[in-house]
Amino acid sequence: MTNNILSLFQLCDSNFPTGAFSHSNGLETYIQDGRVHDVATFLQWLDVYLNEQLIYSDGLACHLVYKALVENDLDKIWSVDRLLHVQNLPRETREGTQRVGQRMLKLVDVLYDIPTLKAYAERIQTKQSYGHPAIVFAIVGRYLDIPTIPTTIYYLYSAISSLVQNAVRAIPLGQTAGQKVLADFQQSLIEATNKIQNLDEADFGIVSPGLELAQMKHEHVNIRIFMS
Amino acid sequence: MNEWTGLLRLTMEDRLGKTVPSNVYFQGAFKVMRPIYHDDSGQACYYILNPGGGYLDGDRYYMQIALEPDARLTLTTQSATKVYKTPKHHAYQENEIILKEGSYFEYLPDPLIVYRDGRYKQITKIRMNKKSTLIYSDIITSGWSPDGSQFSYDMIQLVTEVYVDDDLMVYDHIKLTPNNQQMNALGMMEGFTHIGSMIVVSEQADNEFIEKVYKKLNTNEKEVKIGVSSLPVSGFTLRILAMSSQKIEHALSECHNFISSEWYQTRPSFLRKY
Numbered sequence: 289m290t291n292n293i294l295s296l297f298q299l300c301d302s303n304f305p306t307g308a309f310s311h312s313n314g315l316e317t318y319i320q321d322g323r324v325h326d327v328a329t330f331l332q333w334l335d336v337y338l339n340e341q342l343i344y345s346d347g348l349a350c351h352l353v354y355k356a357l358v359e360n361d362l363d364k365i366w367s368v369d370r371l372l373h374v375q376n377l378p379r380e381t382r383e384g385t386q387r388v389g390q391r392m393l394k395l396v397d398v399l400y401d402i403p404t405l406k407a408y409a410e411r412i413q414t415k416q417s418y419g420h421p422a423i424v425f426a427i428v429g430r431y432l433d434i435p436t437i438p439t440t441i442y443y444l445y446s447a448i449s450s451l452v453q454n455a456v457r458a459i460p461l462g463q464t465a466g467q468k469v470l471a472d473f474q475q476s477l478i479e480a481t482n483k484i485q486n487l488d489e490a491d492f493g494i495v496s497p498g499l500e501l502a503q504m505k506h507e508h509v510n511i512r513i514f515m516s
Numbered sequence: 517m518n519e520w521t522g523l524l525r526l527t528m529e530d531r532l533g534k535t536v537p538s539n540v541y542f543q544g545a546f547k548v549m550r551p552i553y554h555d556d557s558g559q560a561c562y563y564i565l566n567p568g569g570g571y572l573d574g575d576r577y578y579m580q581i582a583l584e585p586d587a588r589l590t591l592t593t594q595s596a597t598k599v600y601k602t603p604k605h606h607a608y609q610e611n612e613i614i615l616k617e618g619s620y621f622e623y624l625p626d627p628l629i630v631y632r633d634g635r636y637k638q639i640t641k642i643r644m645n646k647k648s649t650l651i652y653s654d655i656i657t658s659g660w661s662p663d664g665s666q667f668s669y670d671m672i673q674l675v676t677e678v679y680v681d682d683d684l685m686v687y688d689h690i691k692l693t694p695n696n697q698q699m700n701a702l703g704m705m706e707g708f709t710h711i712g713s714m715i716v717v718s719e720q721a722d723n724e725f726i727e728k729v730y731k732k733l734n735t736n737e738k739e740v741k742i743g744v745s746s747l748p749v750s751g752f753t754l755r756i757l758a759m760s761s762q763k764i765e766h767a768l769s770e771c772h773n774f775i776s777s778e779w780y781q782t783r784p785s786f787l788r789k790y
Binding site for chain 1: 701708
């Protein structure tokens with residue numbers, strides 16, 4: 289069991305080369321226009337991003353895909369993959385997430401031999417599916433026998449910790465301040481994971497207007513260090 | 517559950533360059549008058565009327581619009597959609613839109629105003645052929661309350677699905693529950709009161725065109741903020757935050773005018789309401 293948890297931790301490590309470090313998911317738009325400029329304003333953004341967007345997309349997807357894996361319902365997984373892609377209306381976040389998902393899949397495929405993952409890769413290859421990190425992560429979590437709730441919370445942790453690293457570089461914040469944000473944010477991750485347990489498909493893809501607009505506007509931000 | 521408060525079924529077809537109704541059926545609190553032809557293009561225009569004057573507790577509306585090949589239709593409302601307080605059940609509307617090859621459909625409704633303690637849910641499913649054109653818009657206001665306070669409604673939920681040749685290609689889900697959300701917070705409405713959206717799907721909406729739309733609409737105005745982004749099919753979404761319906765209507769009509777002039781060398785007709 290310990291080894292399995294370590295194996296999933298490997299995917300959460302910021303050194304796991306999925307390319308997540310080049311995506312800010314619209315945060316850079318707020319940094320550029322000065323609305324996110326310190327720990328307090330970054331925390332406001334992070335809280336809305338987690339609770340008004342991420343739980344309804346990646347978080348809920350992780351939960352639904354895990355359930356589908358338990359029920360051996362592969363079609364459900366492919367339909368979640370499509371929903372994740374088409375609900376992401378800002379082009380950069382949509383294409384960026386897809387790229388991260390595909391890179392994560394390739395890496396994991398080298399590490400483990402998981403039939404569902406191979407089927408997913410095959411569908412992406414033949415353009416029947418798009419690729420998304422939350423789906424890859426749920427497949428690995430299930431394969432490693434990590435229960436659904438920890439799988440979801442580790443996924444959220446990995447997504448949030450990449451964004452904290454990116455904020456440290458871009459705002460910039462001190463390294464210590466970044467670690468403090470991550471430590472303080474634990475309770476939010478626990479609450480978000482609990483909320484996800486009570487969501488269903490009818491809640492999928494709810495977006496927050498301001499965040500989404502900033503993600504669209506990032507396409508035309510003047511100085512960009514991130515791709516989204 | 518086939519008890520609808522208002523029901524509208526409309527099928528339009530192209531007859532020698534003129535779009536005419538081949539089937540019109542309405543019942544209850546939905547009504548349309550005869551189609552209006554604003555110019556000699558043959559494009560028909562219908563105004564949806566809500567004789568009841570607004571949506572009440574538990575009201576359920578259903579609208580199905582089908583465009584046969586090459587039909588061209590503008591659909592709008594006679595006035596704003598008002599949803600009054602819904603103590604027991606939310607008001608509900610379901611829209612189904614079917615666009616066959618070569619058809620053109622534009623949906624330009626008046627703003628949605630949900631009153632204090634009101635809940636409104638809308639599900640729209642659009643099934644279109646790849647060679648048809650869709651322009652679909654909506655405007656959500658901050659509602660109405662006797663004391664003038666903003667966001668006093670309980671819930672607004674709009675789900676819009678666009679299927680192109682049977683594949684789901686756009687899924688837009690907005691759900692606002694002001695009692696549980698910090699409406700003015702960063703990432704939420706950010707001090708704005710109104711949301712406008714437009715989904716455009718057309719083979720003509722390539723990336724070069726979308727960039728032109730962005731340049732046309734981009735503004736440094738403080739009272740309005742506009743985002744444009746391309747969809748996973750040929751097309752784009754427009755999302756607008758503003759302080760009034762007028763600002764949103766202005767941006768939407770600017771985009772609509774631009775599409776008309778670039779693709780059809782025409783100007784959209786002014787939709788006279790009173």
